[in-house]
Amino acid sequence: MLTIHAADLVLPGDSDPVPGGAVLIDGDRIAAIGAYEDVAAGHPSARVRRWPGVLTPGLVNRHGADLLEHTYFPDDPFETDELGTDPISGAALAALAPTESRRGNSARRCTQKLLAHGVVAVTGPLTVPAVRTAVRRAGLEVVPGGAGAGSATLDPFADGSPSDAFRAPLAVGGPARLAVFDVPDEAGLAAHGARTCVATVIGGRLLHRRR
Numbered sequence: 001m002l003t004i005h006a007a008d009l010v011l012p013g014d015s016d017p018v019p020g021g022a023v024l025i026d027g028d029r030i031a032a033i034g035a036y037e038d039v040a041a042g043h044p045s046a047r048v049r050r051w052p053g054v055l056t057p058g059l060v061n062r063h064g065a066d067l068l069e070h071t072y073f074p075d076d077p078f079e080t081d082e083l084g085t086d087p088i089s090g091a092a093l094a095a096l097a098p099t100e101s102r103r104g105n106s107a108r109r110c111t112q113k114l115l116a117h118g119v120v121a122v123t124g125p126l127t128v129p130a131v132r133t134a135v136r137r138a139g140l141e142v143v144p145g146g147a148g149a150g151s152a153t154l155d156p157f158a159d160g161s162p163s164d165a166f167r168a169p170l171a172v173g174g175p176a177r178l179a180v181f182d183v184p185d186e187a188g189l190a191a192h193g194a195r196t197c198v199a200t201v202i203g204g205r206l207l208h209r210r211r
Contacts, residue, residue, distance in 0.1 A: 002026050002046035005201065006036045007055035007180055013169030017186075023055065025176040028203040033170055049206075051180040051199055057166040058177035058202065059156040059194060061114055062145055064122025066152035068131050072098055073109040089152075104130025111138035115208040117154050117194040118179030121167045139202040141167070155194045162189040176204040 003025045010021030012033055022039040024032035024046060032039050040048065061067070072093050074083040088096060098106065111134055114122065121141035126132045135142060156165035163186075167177060180199040183192050200208035 002031070002043050003204070004036070004039055004043065004046045004048045005051065005055060005178065005180070005199075006040075006048060007051045008053055009185060010055045010170075011057075011163075011186060012171075013057045013163065013166045014171075015169070021055065023170060023176075023178060025201070025204045028176050028205075030170060030172055030174050030176050033172060049199075051182075053180060053182040053196070053198065054185065054189060055178060055180045056118070056162070056189070057168060057170050058120030058179050058200065059118045059165045060121040060123070060143060060145075060167045061117070061119045061154070061156045061165075062123045062159060063152035064124055064142065065126060067114070067154065068107045068110055068122065068135065069103070069126060069128050071106075071110070071152065072096060072103070073106045073113070075105065075109065100128060100130045103128055104134050107131040107134035108138070111135060111140060112208075113154050114138075114140065115200045116197055116210070117156065118181065118197040118200050119154075119156060119194075120177040120179070120200065120202050139205070139207055143167075157189055157194050162186055165194075177202050182210075 004022050006022040010018040020036050022036040024039050072088040121143050123145040124142040178201045181196045182198050183196050198210040
């Protein structure tokens with residue numbers, strides 16, 4: 001099925017912004033990028049998803065290994081009475097000594113948080129089999145590369161300008177990986193961060209949608 005993702009502003013990543021833009025997805029590939037009126041007119045039978053704010057390429061989080069293998073995300077509500085709600089790392093994580101199965105469950109919770117920040121890829125390598133399984137099932141790509149500056153964060157925009165976090169520009173014929181943020185413009189991405197994500201699409205599938 002053809003799907004049009006329309007937003008107030010489309011940032012392709014390597015070309016001029018498109019106000020009132022849209023991205024047409026056919027299966028797991030991008031079929032067209034342009035003004036919504038033009039894309040819709042050329043594909044009248046396509047399903048339309050309208051989003052507030054800015055549509056961008058999907059993001060890469062450069063703290064993948066730290067977040068997924070060296071941080072523990074407590075299971076809310078089952079563990080929070082004992083462990084609290086904050087992620088656990090460092091000496092506290094060593095003391096907790098979670099099993100591989102428990103680490104895999106933490107990674108699963110982490111992937112959902114990453115998707116809710118517009119993330120489509122994380123840096124590796126990932127060495128724990130249960131973690132690799134959780135990441136693969138979430139649809140996230142693992143790419144080489146070290147962590148960005150500063151402490152590990154779920155927000156890819158915290159490491160630099162928004163465009164530095166784009167996995168790859170949106171391109172006709174390219175993979176359908178995109179994110180949408182409820183901000184008015186690119187400056188809003190930097191000011192308010194990736195927590196404003198309202199939708200994340202990987203392989204043409206809507207894997208996160210803010211309710």
